[in-house]
Amino acid sequence: MSRPHDARRRRRTAIAAAVLAVLATVVAGIELRVVGDLLERDGLAAFYTQPADALDGAPGSLVKSEPLLGVPMDARAWRIMYRSTDLDGDPVVSTGVAVVPLGPPPDEGRTVVSWGHPTTGSASECAPSLGLDPYIGIEGMRVLLDRGYAVVATDYTGMGTAGPDSYLIGATEGQNVxxxxxxxxxxxxxxxxSDVILWGHSQGGQAVLFAxxxxxxxxxxxxxxxxxxAAPAADLKALLQTHLDDVSGVTIGSYALTAYSEIYADRGADLADILTPQAxxxxxxxNELCLLTHIDQLHDIADPLVGAFVTxxxxxxxxxxxxxxxxxxGxxxxxxxxxVLQGLDDQLVKPADTEKYVASAEAMGMDVTYRTVSIATHGTIAYLGLIxxxxxLDRVGV
Incomplete structure (x- = not known):
C-alpha cells in the first residue's frame, strides 16, 4: 500500500518536472523579447518623466501606461506609472510593469500576483522596469503566467521616477505593492x-509582508x-547586526541608513551621528550605484569601510x-x-532569523508553511523554492 509520504514525493516530482519544463522556455524567450526591449530604449526618459498632475488622484490610479514590444512568450505587457502613498499617507508616484498571459481570463478576472523585488539599489536608475529586460528579475514569472495569473511588479517609490527614498521603508513599499x-x-x-497573491524575495519579502x-x-x-x-528581510535589527562588519553590511547599511536619514530626519536620524567620517x-x-550592475565598484568602495563603517x-x-x-x-x-522559503546556505538572511519570524507569526495564530532548501543561497532560494x-498555491486553492 502506498504511504502518504510516497504520494507526496510523487507529487513533488511531477511538480518539479513541470516547473523545469517551464523554466526551459525562458532562455529561448529572452532572445526574442530583448529585440523588442532594444527598440523601446529611446522612449524611456519621456515615460519616466512625471506629468504635472502625477500626484493628483487616488492611490492605485494610473498616471500613464504603455504597451511593451519585448514581452515574454504568450503574454502581453505594459510599463506603468501609478499613484501610491508613503508611510505618512502622503501621495507619491511609482513605476513598474504588468504582464498577463494570452487567452481569455476567468469570468471573475485574472488573479494578480504582486511581486516585490529584492535589492537592486536605491537610486532611480536601479529600477527593474528600466532594465534592458524588465522581466528577468521577476522570479517565477513564467510559472505564474502559465497558471493563468497576471503579474505586476513595482519598482518601489524613489526608483524609476522621482520620489522619496523607500529602501526598507516597510509601509511605503507595502503600499506600493x-x-x-x-x-x-x-x-x-x-x-x-480582485484575488491577489503577494510574492517577494529579500527586500521584496519585507515589502509583501508589510503589504x-x-x-x-x-x-x-x-x-x-x-x-x-523567500528569505524575507523580516528582522532588520538582526540583518544589520549580522553583517555589521562585512561588505554586505556596508552596502545594505549605506542604502538603508541613507534612506532613513532622509525619511526620518524629523525624528533625529542624522547620518553624521551613526557613520564614521570615511563612511x-x-x-x-x-547610493548612486546599483547592486547588480555595479557590484565590483560597490565592493571597491565598501572593502576599506569594513570595520570602520559605523560609530x-x-x-x-x-x-x-x-x-x-x-x-x-511581524x-x-x-x-x-x-x-516562507529559506535557503540553508543563505549567508545574508540567516536561517535562524527567518525561523524566529516564523515562530512569531505562528504564535500570533497565523497559517504559516515554512519550507527550507538545503542547497539554496540567498540569491537562489526564490528559484529553487518554486516547487x-x-x-x-495548489494546496490553498488559488
Whole structure:
C-alpha cells in the first residue's frame, strides 16, 4: 500500500518536472523579447518623466501606461506609472510593469500576483522596469503566467521616477505593492480581478509582508488569497547586526541608513551621528550605484569601510534601533495563508532569523508553511523554492 509520504514525493516530482519544463522556455524567450526591449530604449526618459498632475488622484490610479514590444512568450505587457502613498499617507508616484498571459481570463478576472523585488539599489536608475529586460528579475514569472495569473511588479517609490527614498521603508513599499494591483486593474486589456497573491524575495519579502499586514485597512477591496516570501528581510535589527562588519553590511547599511536619514530626519536620524567620517564621505557615490550592475565598484568602495563603517551599532542606538524595529515585519497578524522559503546556505538572511519570524507569526495564530532548501543561497532560494511555491498555491486553492 502506498504511504502518504510516497504520494507526496510523487507529487513533488511531477511538480518539479513541470516547473523545469517551464523554466526551459525562458532562455529561448529572452532572445526574442530583448529585440523588442532594444527598440523601446529611446522612449524611456519621456515615460519616466512625471506629468504635472502625477500626484493628483487616488492611490492605485494610473498616471500613464504603455504597451511593451519585448514581452515574454504568450503574454502581453505594459510599463506603468501609478499613484501610491508613503508611510505618512502622503501621495507619491511609482513605476513598474504588468504582464498577463494570452487567452481569455476567468469570468471573475485574472488573479494578480504582486511581486516585490529584492535589492537592486536605491537610486532611480536601479529600477527593474528600466532594465534592458524588465522581466528577468521577476522570479517565477513564467510559472505564474502559465497558471493563468497576471503579474505586476513595482519598482518601489524613489526608483524609476522621482520620489522619496523607500529602501526598507516597510509601509511605503507595502503600499506600493498593493497599489500596483489597483493600477493593473485600470488597464482594460489586463482583465484582472480582485484575488491577489503577494510574492517577494529579500527586500521584496519585507515589502509583501508589510503589504499583507496593511491590506485589510489600506486596500479592503483586494482579496489577499496567499502570501509567499523567500528569505524575507523580516528582522532588520538582526540583518544589520549580522553583517555589521562585512561588505554586505556596508552596502545594505549605506542604502538603508541613507534612506532613513532622509525619511526620518524629523525624528533625529542624522547620518553624521551613526557613520564614521570615511563612511559618510562614501555615501553619495555608493547610493548612486546599483547592486547588480555595479557590484565590483560597490565592493571597491565598501572593502576599506569594513570595520570602520559605523560609530555604534544601529540596532542598539537611537533613533535607529526604533526605526529598524518599526520597519521589521511581524507587528500585525494577517488572515491569508503564508509560505516562507529559506535557503540553508543563505549567508545574508540567516536561517535562524527567518525561523524566529516564523515562530512569531505562528504564535500570533497565523497559517504559516515554512519550507527550507538545503542547497539554496540567498540569491537562489526564490528559484529553487518554486516547487514549494506551486505546491503551496495548489494546496490553498488559488
Amino acid at each position: 498593493l497599489d500596483a494591483v489597483r493600477a493593473a486593474s485600470e488597464i482594460p486589456d489586463a482583465e484582472t480581478g 499583507a499586514e496593511r491590506a485589510a485597512a489600506y486596500a479592503p477591496e483586494l482579496d489577499i488569497r496567499a502570501v509567499a516570501a 559618510l564621505a562614501a555615501q553619495p557615490q555608493m 555604534s551599532d544601529p540596532a542598539t542606538t537611537e533613533p535607529w534601533a526604533t526605526l529598524l524595529e518599526e520597519n521589521s515585519a 507587528g500585525t497578524a494577517f488572515d491569508a495563508p503564508l509560505l 514549494d511555491l506551486v505546491e503551496f
